[in-house]
Amino acid sequence: MKLFIVEDDKIQSLILEKMTKVLGLKHIGTEDSGQLAVKRILERKPDIILLDVNLNDSVSGIEVAKKIKQVYDPIIIYITGNSDFMHKSLAKKHGFHDYIAKPISVQKLKNSIGSIQLA
DSSP states (O other), rough: EEEEEEEOHHHHHHHHHHHHHHHOEEEEEOOOOOHHHHHHHHHOSSEEEESSOOOOOSSSSHHHHHHTTTTOOOOOEEEEEOOOOHHHHHHTTTTOOOESSSOHHHHHHHHHHHHOOOO
């Protein structure tokens, strides 16, 4: 499965990349900006997107998901430090596979990705 990471923290991004490699996923890109993430994701059409809710630019992770889902329906796994009700309920409006609170572990990712049913 092809995977794309949207994370504005460079260290966290590298950690996620290494974790997903251990899980056998093909990393096809990373962006730290919501605006650029939408463009790259629509060009590359990954199967799975690891998506931080809060990004450094004006486009949040939730907005990224909303824009992408207008074109196609990838598996979205939110990776966030914001596990509060408000953020989670906003994310639910656009659908997601999982919503994982930081800190992330290989086991948390394995459990989430392992539950994906591919067509």
